[in-house]
Amino acid sequence: MPDPVLRLDPLRAWRFVAGKVSGLGAVTSPPYDVLEPAIVRRLTDSDLHNMVRLILPRDPDLGPGRYDEPAERLAAWQRAGVVVQDERPALYVYEQRLGNAVLCGLVGSLRLDPTRRVVLPHENVMPHWVDDRLRLMQATDADLEPILLAYADGGVASDAVDAARSGEPWVEAETYNEAEHCIWRIEDPVTVAAIAAELAKHEAVIADGHHRYAAYLERQLREPYRPGAEVGLAMLVDYVRHPLTLDPIHRLAPGLDLQTVQQRTPSGWQMQPGRVEGDPERISVTDGSSWLTLHTASDMPTVKLLHEVLLPAWGVVQEELSFHHTLADALALAGPQQLAVELTAPHMDQVLRSAAQGVVLPQKATSFGPKPRVGLLFRTL
Structure with missing residues (x-):
C-alpha cells in the first residue's frame, strides 16, 4: 500500500x-x-x-x-x-x-x-x-x-x-x-x-x-x-x-461543589479565592457566586491536567460533563452542586506538537x- x-x-x-x-x-x-x-x-x-x-x-x-x-x-x-x-x-x-x-x-x-x-x-x-x-x-x-x-x-x-x-x-x-x-x-x-x-x-x-x-x-x-x-x-x-x-471549551461538572475542590485538590496546586485573570495556565471553578482559581507548574495543557488529574481527584464522572463554547452558557447552569469549570485555551504549538506525536488531548479540548x-x-x- x-x-x-x-x-x-x-x-x-x-x-x-x-x-x-x-x-x-x-x-x-x-x-x-x-x-x-x-x-x-x-x-x-x-x-x-x-x-x-x-x-x-x-x-x-x-x-x-x-x-x-x-x-x-x-x-x-x-x-x-x-x-x-x-x-x-x-x-x-x-x-x-x-x-x-x-x-x-x-x-x-x-x-x-x-x-x-x-x-x-x-x-x-x-x-x-x-x-x-x-x-x-x-x-x-x-x-x-x-x-x-x-x-x-x-x-x-x-x-x-x-x-x-x-x-x-x-x-x-x-x-x-x-x-x-x-x-x-x-x-x-x-x-x-x-x-x-x-x-x-x-x-x-x-x-x-x-x-x-x-x-x-x-x-x-x-x-x-x-x-x-x-x-x-x-x-x-x-x-x-x-x-x-483558538479558544477554550468550558465544562459543567454535575455533583461537584467548592468544598470538594478545596479538600481533594492534590498537593502541588496553588489555590486562590476569586477568579484570577491574566494567568494563561489557570483553571477556575465557580458555583455561580463564589470562585476558586487553581494553578500548577506544568508543560501540559490545562485541559489535559483537568481530565487526567483534577476530575479523578474530585470524583467527577467524566461521562456526565457537559461542554459549553461560551463561559456565559456554563455560568447560567452553575449551582452549589454543579460547578462551572473555566479553562484557558491550549497554545497552538501544544496542539500541533501533540498531534504530530500521535498524542490526543481530551474530548472538546479546543474551539478553533x-x-x-x-x-x-x-x-x-
Missing part, C-alpha cells in the same frame, strides 16, 4: 438556489455542536429550509428513526429544486468575514487517512456523538457539514486560493450576524494538479470536526468498496497565511475558529 498523502479532490457540490429560499444566509447554520437552544430557535424560525432542520434530528425518543426525517426532508428539497448539484467538479474557495475575523481556505473531498499519518486528530472523541453523526450520514447519504483542517505554508495551493479571490464570487451570502460569505470555483486542470502536488508535501491537523471525521472513517470501514466512502467533506486552511483563532458555515456547500454520495 502506498504511503498516504494529504489529498483534497474536486467534487460536484450541492448548494441552495437563491430564488427558492428567503436568502442564502438564512438557510445556513453553525456546526451542530455549537448550537445552543436559543440559536436553534432563531435558525428554525429564519427559514423553513434552514440546515438546522437536517443536522439536528429531533425527537430522540424515536431512536434510530429520528434520522428518517432529515433524510426525507433533504430528498424533498432535491426533488423540488431547492438545492441543486454543481454541473462540473471543482475545488471551492470559501471566505467568511466578520469584522476583522477572516476564514479562508479550500473545500473539497478529503481523502481519508485511517493511519493518522497525514490527517492528524488532536483531541479524543465521544462514541455516542460519532454514532450520531454516522447515523445521520447514512440516513441522508450526505456529508452536510465540512470538517476544518489546518496546515502550514501552503505555497502554490495558498497562491491559488488568493488568486481565485481576486475574481467575481460564484456564490455570495450574508448571515444574521452580519458575516459575509463568498465562494469561488477552481476547476482549471493545471491549477487543480498544482494544488494536489503542493498538498501532497504536507500533513494537516483536524481543527474542528473530530466526531464527523471519526464517522467518515467508520463509514469507510463498514462500506470499504462503495464509491465515495473513501473521502469526506472538508475545508483546508493554511493557518500561516490565514490564521485561525472561525468555523465554516453549514449549508453553503455540501456533498452527497
